[in-house]
Amino acid sequence: MxxxxxxxxxxxxxxxxxxxxxxxxxxxxxxxxxxxxxxxxxxxxxxxxxxxxxxxxxxxxxxxxxxxxxxxxxxxxxxxxxxxxxxxxxxxxxxxxxxxxxxxxxxxxxxxxxxxxxxxxxxxxxxxxxxxxxxxxxxxxxxxxxxxxxxxxxxxxxxxxxxxxxxxxxxxxxxxxxxxxxxxxxxxxxxxxxxxxxxxxxxxxxxxxxxxxxxxxxxxxxxxKGVSAGHKVTKDVVLKGFQELNQVWAQLKQNLRLKRYLYAFFVFSMAVQTIMLMAVYFGEKEIAWGSAGEKTMGLIVSILVIQLVAIVGAVLTSKSSAKFGNIKTLIAINVIWLFLCVMAYFLHTPVQFYATATLVGLVMGGIQSLARSTYSKFLPETEDSTSYFSFYDVAEKIGIVIGMTIFALVDHFSSMRNAVLFLFVFFLIGIILLFRVPKYQK
The missing domain is CATH 1.20.1250.20 (MFS general substrate transporter like domains)
Known part of the structure; x- marks a missing residue:
């Protein structure tokens, strides 16, 4: 080749x-x-x-x-x-x-x-x-x-x-x-x-x-195959990734805007990702579908609707952020997610599920793309953006672990409806933390 x-x-x-x-x-x-x-x-x-x-x-x-x-x-x-x-x-x-x-x-x-x-x-x-x-x-x-x-x-x-x-x-x-x-x-x-x-x-x-x-x-x-010459793996190489993450964390302490934004992202992202991973399981278990065939068709159609509407949502979010700014747009999207948690608690019929799925699609595509681009905009002048994004990805994954674990515990001891409703708390905290993000880095 x-x-x-x-x-x-x-x-x-x-x-x-x-x-x-x-x-x-x-x-x-x-x-x-x-x-x-x-x-x-x-x-x-x-x-x-x-x-x-x-x-x-x-x-x-x-x-x-x-x-x-x-x-x-x-x-x-x-x-x-x-x-x-x-x-x-x-x-x-x-x-x-x-x-x-x-x-x-x-x-x-x-x-x-x-x-x-x-x-x-x-x-x-x-x-x-x-x-x-x-x-x-x-x-x-x-x-x-x-x-x-x-x-x-x-x-x-x-x-x-x-x-x-x-x-x-x-x-x-x-x-x-x-x-x-x-x-x-x-x-x-x-x-x-x-x-x-x-x-x-x-x-x-x-x-x-x-x-x-x-x-x-x-x-x-x-x-x-790769971009660097081959070397022998040593203990220092194995630990290098964690050392870089630790360096990023130390640098974040000197960047108040980026640090506060990361706190907010960590909280609302764990709720968003948990809902996206468990949406179909919720629909299958909690919605009163008719026959097995109607349930299968209904759930898959809902997924397709979410995918299509997500494209529209991403475009609308982009235009909104250009006009009102990233943080204000993220706050508005989190408010919608907050109400979605309450709506999900009262869902029972397929029509209600379709309507909620449409709204989920509208805010799903936007919040993921805007969250990442906002983080990118807030980065300091650095040649080591890879380490910053590695930190971002690890934070997102750990957030998913915490979100899914809490969701599983509430589901196990109570119900999936209560688990979704409980995610309301994370969106509320995320909104409060977003309000605390400074407009400019001092």
Whole structure:
């Protein structure tokens, strides 16, 4: 393979194409079909699951595994990023996590309660594979693109990921809703038709894994191995990532505006990410759908609505921030999220769920992009922006761990409705902290 120069169109497109490959995981596995499939394994919504020596609610198990996965990613990413940079083999680490995630998705085909520990291992593999590979995927950007190219190629990657994931989800939806079109025996009874749909769901997990591994090959073929010469890994290299995070924390103490903004981001982000990760589980368990087919269709349509509206929300948020400023816009969005928590507590019908999903989509796309760009604007003049963003990413992951753990505890001892309502507190604290962010850095 010829060595491509930084800024090369072919190199940039190959990097962006990984979004096409891996985004199918978030839409099909994390956000739509897997939560629906998981619910079909239980005879009732109140049936407990036995795992790791405990009996717990169905959703609590997923919440705990998700929190644990993000804890592992938060701990490993500074170590592995430092090692990958030092030995000059980012691609090797990116491949490893890609294949772990892809085979984890394929393994979900055998997910069942009789082998629950092996089953949740496959779920863990998919989740850590996705987020682990993103650490190295994102770190490639300053290596392959000049500063004036980075926004455009990032947006292109997002667009490719959205198009690819929606296309596969539509195919998977057709498989689940019309399994006879794809050669499944649907029998003559409702039970037989439901069984055919469940088999189609299992096949959809395999399609995600195959899609992810297959389409990532072009990215791996074109991307360079790394940008630095290979070196031997030492103890200092392993600890380098944590030392850099500690240096950033020390520098934050001298930047009041950035420090206060990070406090606010940490609090409201943990609530936002928790809602996004658990939205479909909430809809499946708490909404009074009709038949199993109507529930499947309704939940997947809701996800598609959220994805479409999120694009509109991102545009509106961008225009609002240009007119009113980033902090004021973030405060307004957090106020909407705050009321969404209250609305979710009273949701019962599909129509109410659709309306709330539309509003979630409107503020979901905006708050993520604006939160990151606000952090970027508040950074001091520095050549070491990578360490600052590494700190930002680790803070976000730890926030998810805390958010998911609290959500799981409230869900376990009370209900998922109360867990969502409890997130109201985090948005309220986030709003208060945003008001304390100085307009200018003194």
């Amino acid at each position: 010829e060595k491509l120069e930084k800024g090369s169109k072919k190199l940039l497109n190959a990097w962006a194409f990984y979004d096409w490959a891996n985004s199918v995981y978030t839409l099909t596995i994390a956000s739509s079909i897997f939560p629906i499939f998981y619910a079909t394994l239980f005879n009732s919504k109140d049936e407990l699951v036995s795992a790791f020596g405990f009996n717990m609610k169905q959703t609590v198990l997923i919440e705990i595994i998700t929190a644990f996965t993000f804890l592992v990613v938060a701990f490993l990413s500074p170590i592995l990023s430092g090692i990958a940079d030092y030995i000059g083999n980012k691609k090797g680490f990116m491949k490893f996590f890609c294949y772990v995630g892809g085979f984890g998705c394929i393994g979900l085909y055998w997910f069942n309660l009789d082998f629950i520990h092996l089953s949740v291992l496959f779920y863990f593999m998919g989740l850590i594979g996705y987020w682990g590979s993103l650490v190295f995927y994102n770190s490639y950007l300053p290596d392959i693109a000049f500063e004036d190219q980075q926004d455009a190629i990032s947006a292109k990657g997002f667009s490719l990921g959205y198009i690819g994931s929606v296309l596969l989800l539509i195919l998977n939806l057709a498989m689940v809703m019309k399994p006879d079109w794809f050669g499944f025996d649907i029998g003559t009874t409702e039970a037989e038709k439901d069984l055919a749909s469940i088999k189609a769901m299992k096949i959809s997990f395999v399609t995600v894994g195959v899609w992810w591994i297959l389409f990532s090959q072009y990215t791996f073929y074109v991307l360079p």
